[in-house]
Amino acid sequence: MKLLTKLAVALVLVLGSLMLLAETVTAAPVQPDPTGLSVTTAPRLDPKGHPMVGQYLVVATLKTADGTAVENQPVSFYEQVQFIGQMRDALIGTATTDSTGTAVVAYQPVQTGVHTLVAHSAASAQYAQSATTSTLQVSQVVSPFPAVIEPLASVRAALTIGVALVVIVVWAFLIGLAVRAITGIRAGSEAMQPVE
Amino acid sequence: MVHDRTVVLEDVREAALRPMGRSGWRFWALAGVLALVVVVGAGAYVYQLIGGLGTAGYYDRGFWGIYEANLVAFIGVSYGGALVSAILRLTQARWRAPITRLAEAMAVFSLLVGAAFAVIHLGRPDRMWELVTRPQASSPIVWDFVAVMTYLVATLVFLSLPLIPDVAVLRDRFSGTAGWRRRLYGALSLNWRGKPGQRRLLEQSVTAVAILIIPIAVLVHSVLSWAFAVNSRPGWDSTIFAPYFVVAALFSGVAMVILVVAGFRKGYHLERYIEPKHFRYLAFLMLTLDLLYLYFTFTELLTEGYTLNEQVTPILTQLLAGQYAPFFWLFVVGAGIVPLLLVALPRTRTVPGIVTASALVVAGMWLKRLLIVVPAVAAPLISGDWGSFRPTWVALSITLAGAAAIPLLLMIFFKFFPILSIYEMEEMAAEPVLEPTMSEPAVPELVTAGVVERGIR
Numbered sequence: 261m262k263l264l265t266k267l268a269v270a271l272v273l274v275l276g277s278l279m280l281l282a283e284t285v286t287a288a289p290v291q292p293d294p295t296g297l298s299v300t301t302a303p304r305l306d307p308k309g310h311p312m313v314g315q316y317l318v319v320a321t322l323k324t325a326d327g328t329a330v331e332n333q334p335v336s337f338y339e340q341v342q343f344i345g346q347m348r349d350a351l352i353g354t355a356t357t358d359s360t361g362t363a364v365v366a367y368q369p370v371q372t373g374v375h376t377l378v379a380h381s382a383a384s385a386q387y388a389q390s391a392t393t394s395t396l397q398v399s400q401v402v403s404p405f406p407a408v409i410e411p412l413a414s415v416r417a418a419l420t421i422g423v424a425l426v427v428i429v430v431w432a433f434l435i436g437l438a439v440r441a442i443t444g445i446r447a448g449s450e451a452m453q454p455v456e
Numbered sequence: 457m458v459h460d461r462t463v464v465l466e467d468v469r470e471a472a473l474r475p476m477g478r479s480g481w482r483f484w485a486l487a488g489v490l491a492l493v494v495v496v497g498a499g500a501y502v503y504q505l506i507g508g509l510g511t512a513g514y515y516d517r518g519f520w521g522i523y524e525a526n527l528v529a530f531i532g533v534s535y536g537g538a539l540v541s542a543i544l545r546l547t548q549a550r551w552r553a554p555i556t557r558l559a560e561a562m563a564v565f566s567l568l569v570g571a572a573f574a575v576i577h578l579g580r581p582d583r584m585w586e587l588v589t590r591p592q593a594s595s596p597i598v599w600d601f602v603a604v605m606t607y608l609v610a611t612l613v614f615l616s617l618p619l620i621p622d623v624a625v626l627r628d629r630f631s632g633t634a635g636w637r638r639r640l641y642g643a644l645s646l647n648w649r650g651k652p653g654q655r656r657l658l659e660q661s662v663t664a665v666a667i668l669i670i671p672i673a674v675l676v677h678s679v680l681s682w683a684f685a686v687n688s689r690p691g692w693d694s695t696i697f698a699p700y701f702v703v704a705a706l707f708s709g710v711a712m713v714i715l716v717v718a719g720f721r722k723g724y725h726l727e728r729y730i731e732p733k734h735f736r737y738l739a740f741l742m743l744t745l746d747l748l749y750l751y752f753t754f755t756e757l758l759t760e761g762y763t764l765n766e767q768v769t770p771i772l773t774q775l776l777a778g779q780y781a782p783f784f785w786l787f788v789v790g791a792g793i794v795p796l797l798l799v800a801l802p803r804t805r806t807v808p809g810i811v812t813a814s815a816l817v818v819a820g821m822w823l824k825r826l827l828i829v830v831p832a833v834a835a836p837l838i839s840g841d842w843g844s845f846r847p848t849w850v851a852l853s854i855t856l857a858g859a860a861a862i863p864l865l866l867m868i869f870f871k872f873f874p875i876l877s878i879y880e881m882e883e884m885a886a887e888p889v890l891e892p893t894m895s896e897p898a899v900p901e902l903v904t905a906g907v908v909e910r911g912i913r
Contacts, residue, residue: 410594411594411686416593416594420593427602427606430606430668430672431606431609433668434606434609434610434613434665434668435609437613437661437664437665438613438616438617438661440657440661441617441620441657441658441661442646444653444654444657445620445646445647445648445654445657445658446646446647447647448647448649448651448653448654
């Protein structure tokens with residue numbers, strides 16, 4: 261009887277250990293799928309299909325290792341900039357990948373030259389993080405701020421010249437008048453022609 | 457009718473040259489007090505130059521204040537003086553002769569003082585020169601500079617030309633002496649002999665300047681208003697600011713002419729030439745301008761108040777019922793309604809009544825300029841906090857110095873030049889009045905020139 265009891269306890273312990281071991285094995289993390297991110301730029305087009313000066317689209321494509329498009333993953337876009345002597349990533353924007361694994365943001369650089377762009381997909385439970393860079397040569401920029409409305413800009417040159425002429429005429433008239441009066445009176449004015 | 461014309465004309469000359477004689481203790485006492493005020497103001501300006509505009513009460517939310525108000529007020533009275541004289545000349549108002557010299561001299565000196573406040577208003581007056589060397593055509597400050605300089609030349613010509621025959625009188629008077637006066641008046645009289653050609657040329661020139669100075673004065677004060685109006689700051693961005701400023705200038709200018717005329721009339725006992733009727737005529741002009749200015753004020757407030765623009769409404773509220781309301785209503789009553797009543801009522805339409813009305817107008821219109829400048833600056837554009845401007849002793853000293861400088865400069869000027877226009881008064885005397893009026897008989901003498909002659913009537 262005692263032996264049976266000991267065997268039963270041992271059996272329970274063994275089974276319990278096995279169940280615990282099995283439980284431990286099922287709770288282990290699942291390795292996320294590795295992904296690959298590529299980024300390209302393209303001119304932004306207006307509704308008529310014409311390229312918009314100084315405006316670009318930054319396009320990132322997220323795929324798994326086997327080439328399957330990854331959908332509904334957020335992708336952040338940055339521009340590498342030098343800030344107080346250090347290189348920093350300045351956020352351009354964030355977009356979510358569509359069914360083709362593509363995420364797009366509009367980009368309007370403010371300086372000409374070579375711009376280094378970074379696309380970054382953060383890690384998730386299913387997919388590993390990935391990042392990539394691309395460069396963009398910008399030769400023409402458009403100010404992001406609205407153009408300053410200059411008062412009377414369309415007629416400024418003519419207006420300035422016109423006002424300047426009026427001022428000059430007034431000064432000439434005043435000085436001429438004074439000089440004429442001074443010289444005429446000083447000369448005695450008997451010789452002057454009477455003005456009707 | 458026999459008139460002792462020579463005696464009468466000699467009286468005119470004696471009166472016109474009276475300030476040039478030996479001055480009594482009252483003159484020196486007044487000149488001393490005025491000079492002291494000016495010296496204290498000059499010292500305060502030096503202190504401001506060293507310590508910056510903050511010593512005058514200026515700061516980032518009170519960056520325009522008393523100096524801008526002084527600039528507009530003093531230049532405004534200058535326009536008033538010049539326009540009164542020009543209009544009276546062009547309309548050939550015969551009663552103008554005794555007051556034109558005072559009005560024209562006041563125009564020049566108040567303009568000089570007003571223009572000085574443009575420099576005092578600058579934190580860095582050493583950069584004033586850059587208005588010439590690096591002008592920015594789109595800046596109203598450049599327009600102001602050009603306009604004020606043009607007007608200064610016009611007023612100087614307008615004062616100088618009618619002075620030539622009177623300087624010739626001085627030349628003749630000092631011809632027997634050997635001092636500097638003989639040389640000075642000899643040079644300035646330009647060989648004036650009163651010949652027909654000289655008279656014709658002088659009259660043509662004075663008339664031309666009188667015609668020109670009216671549009672110049674109107675335009676110059678319009679330009680001054682545009683320094684405010686073309687600014688998008690609520691409270692200033694008004695389409696009627698130009699005529700509003702012009703009327704204000706005329707209104708305060710006529711009042712200032714009355715004060716100057718009254719002061720020198722009393723000081724030099726010119727009652728015989730500057731009669732109560734001169735004050736009445738000027739007072740009627742002031743009354744008209746008073747009504748016009750009140751109308752403009754009402755129009756301005758009505759349009760702003762009716763539209764209830766969200767940026768203008770707080771300023772309007774502060775002005776009519778807030779922290780600036782006591783000053784605003786003081787202006788309306790003190791400079792608008794009380795002077796109007798003083799002039800309109802026959803009982804108070806006397807020389808003291810008119811002078812009181814004029815003093816109220818000059819003071820009230822200065823206050824109104826301050827109310828144009830300060831609330832608009834103090835109103836917040838971003839945060840909810842109101843700024844303020846509280847003038848310090850520095851600002852008040854400099855302002856008082858400016859006010860004292862005008863009578864002081866006039867007193868000094870009339871120590872060297874006739875206070876009455878001898879030439880014009882003699883010209884008026886020479887022209888017979890052919891058409892009798894209802895109130896005055898046709899007397900071919902100095903009556904209409906303001907001269908009540910001895911034993912003529």
